[in-house]
Amino acid sequence: xxxxxxxxxxxxxxxxxxxxxxxxIDGIPYSMSPSPVRKHQQLAMSLTLQIGNSIKGxxxxxxxxxxxxxxDWILSDNTVVRPDILVTxxxxxxxxxxxPILVVEILSPSTGLxxxxxxxxxxxxxxxxxxxxxDPNSRLYQIYELINGHYKERTELSFFEIHDKCGIDINLDExxxxxx
Numbered sequence: 001x002x003x004x005x006x007x008x009x010x011x012x013x014x015x016x017x018x019x020x021x022x023x024x025i026d027g028i029p030y031s032m033s034p035s036p037v038r039k040h041q042q043l044a045m046s047l048t049l050q051i052g053n054s055i056k057g058x059x060x061x062x063x064x065x066x067x068x069x070x071x072d073w074i075l076s077d078n079t080v081v082r083p084d085i086l087v088t089x090x091x092x093x094x095x096x097x098x099x100p101i102l103v104v105e106i107l108s109p110s111t112g113l114x115x116x117x118x119x120x121x122x123x124x125x126x127x128x129x130x131x132x133x134x135d136p137n138s139r140l141y142q143i144y145e146l147i148n149g150h151y152k153e154r155t156e157l158s159f160f161e162i163h164d165k166c167g168i169d170i171n172l173d174e175x176x177x178x179x180x
Contacts (some may be wrong), residue, residue, distance in 0.1 A: 005028075011078050025118060027078040032111075039136035039179050040106050044084050047104055047134070050089060054168045057119060062166035065089040071096060074125060081119065083144075087128040089162060099123075101162050102130040106151075107137075124151050128161050139176040 001146040009027035021032035036044070049069040067087050072095040074080050085104035088096050105115040105122055115133055124133050124146065131151060144151035160168040 009078065012074060012080055013077075021082070023082055024078060024080045025122065030114065032082065035143065036106070036108060040108055042179055043106050043136045043175055045136060046178055047170065047172075048085055050170050051102075051168055054170070055166075056089075058166055062089070062162065063150065064091060065101075065162060066092075068096075073097070075101065075122075079122075081122070083119075084102065087160075087162070087168065089166070090108055097143075099126045099128050102126070102132065102160055102168065103128050104132045104134065107133060107135040109123050112164075120151065122148075132170075134176075135173070135178055136176075140171050141176070143172075 004007040007028055008126050010024055012024065013072070015022060015024045015029075018029075021035075023030045023032060044134045048067055048069050055062045055065050055067060055154055065087060065088075069085055070082050071086060072080050072082050072168065073086065074095050074097050083103045084106045085102075086096070086100040087135070088098070090098050091097070105111070105119060107115055112135075122129065127146065131144040132141060133144075143154045143157045145154050147159065156171070158170055158171065162168060
């Protein structure tokens with residue numbers, strides 16, 4: 001039995017009319033309420049600043065690269081995700097439509113399963129080069145790099161090569177230590 005075939009199926013057009021915060025994956029809506037808690041937001045802010053400063057420090061080499069917090073990524077007519085943090089090196093409009101180079105998802109009790117499994121598979125299929133999953137409660141993180149179409153966990157990665165001349169330095173231990 002395939003229970004998902006009995007669920008309603010929505011499109012990006014439907015998604016654009018909804019109130020509140022949602023993601024849409026393969027036509028199935030996922031609520032993003034309530035808002036992230038304090039530790040989640042602290043970690044997101046710290047990582048966003050680190051990434052932004054790293055890109056800014058390489059202004060000429062990374063001139064097309066940008067870091068975004070909670071920006072919609074429209075993958076298809078029935079899939080829109082909103083990663084906590086993403087880095088893209090493509091000029092973009094109001095939303096992105098191409099795979100980002102780096103996606104960071106910060107776990108919460110309500111999204112952990114989706115982030116570790118559903119989004120892991122989705123980002124891998126879409127060709128996201130780096131996927132970072134961070135847990136502010138345990139202060140642990142996992143880093144995955146796309147190699148030959150599959151994510152491989154990396155334990156000693158703090159420099160994320162974006163392209164030949166551009167890369168991002170992230171000190172995850174420092175960001176975790178700043179949480180109170």
